[in-house]
Amino acid sequence: MKKTTCPKMAKVTKKSDRVKLFSLFLKEQYPDALCALEYEEDPFKLIVMARLSAQCTDKRVNEVSKKLFVRFPDAKAFATAEQKDVEEIIRPCGLFRTKAESIISMSKQLIERHNGEVPSTYEDLTNLSGVGMKIANLMLGDVFHDPKIVPDTHCIRISHKTGLISKADPVTCEKELSRLIPKEDQSDFCHRIVLFGREYCKAPTPDCEKCPLDVMQSDSL
Numbered sequence: 001m002k003k004t005t006c007p008k009m010a011k012v013t014k015k016s017d018r019v020k021l022f023s024l025f026l027k028e029q030y031p032d033a034l035c036a037l038e039y040e041e042d043p044f045k046l047i048v049m050a051r052l053s054a055q056c057t058d059k060r061v062n063e064v065s066k067k068l069f070v071r072f073p074d075a076k077a078f079a080t081a082e083q084k085d086v087e088e089i090i091r092p093c094g095l096f097r098t099k100a101e102s103i104i105s106m107s108k109q110l111i112e113r114h115n116g117e118v119p120s121t122y123e124d125l126t127n128l129s130g131v132g133m134k135i136a137n138l139m140l141g142d143v144f145h146d147p148k149i150v151p152d153t154h155c156i157r158i159s160h161k162t163g164l165i166s167k168a169d170p171v172t173c174e175k176e177l178s179r180l181i182p183k184e185d186q187s188d189f190c191h192r193i194v195l196f197g198r199e200y201c202k203a204p205t206p207d208c209e210k211c212p213l214d215v216m217q218s219d220s221l
Helices: 015-029 043-052 057-071 076-080 085-095 097-116 122-126 133-141 153-161 168-178 181-199 213-220
Strands: none
Touching: 015 181, 043 057, 043 097, 043 133, 057 085, 076 097, 085 097, 122 133, 133 168, 133 181, 153 168, 153 181, 168 181
């Protein structure tokens, strides 16, 4: 069994208890499980912003996207855009050339295959340029109400640190948490763990002294 490196979880030996404890803690700490990306309920904006978020903070993506969507509001606008114009706007998000290329390519694919709309199946989503398991699961959970585990860096790191998963990689994280977390709670769990990672369990220096996780132990098990 994976041993926890989280000092707040040190006395919780059973994985089932860890899952129960941590899930209840997250619900208590962050009752409003909302996506950190401010996509205004627009599926196309979310899929673009999710692509921009690779190795970039959600805060910066939110800031950059305001200008980006004024210039390019939909798939049709991106599909006909000059890559250099997209690059210029998204440069602060990092990896701007690769991201611009894949967003333009994805937009063309949406126009050609899906009438400019974001598809609702995992297969169709992952066949789009730049869209892998993480983005596909985010879209399915937040847009199409099919909750999934979204193995972003916070989710992987903290789930491994707290002993919920055996390896710190996306495939293991998605596979093992999908078995551990009830289906209906999976998307909310992932949004909450991101908030927890920002506030307390930060990389590389978590604020363990202020972390309120141990407050819940006696009442939750």
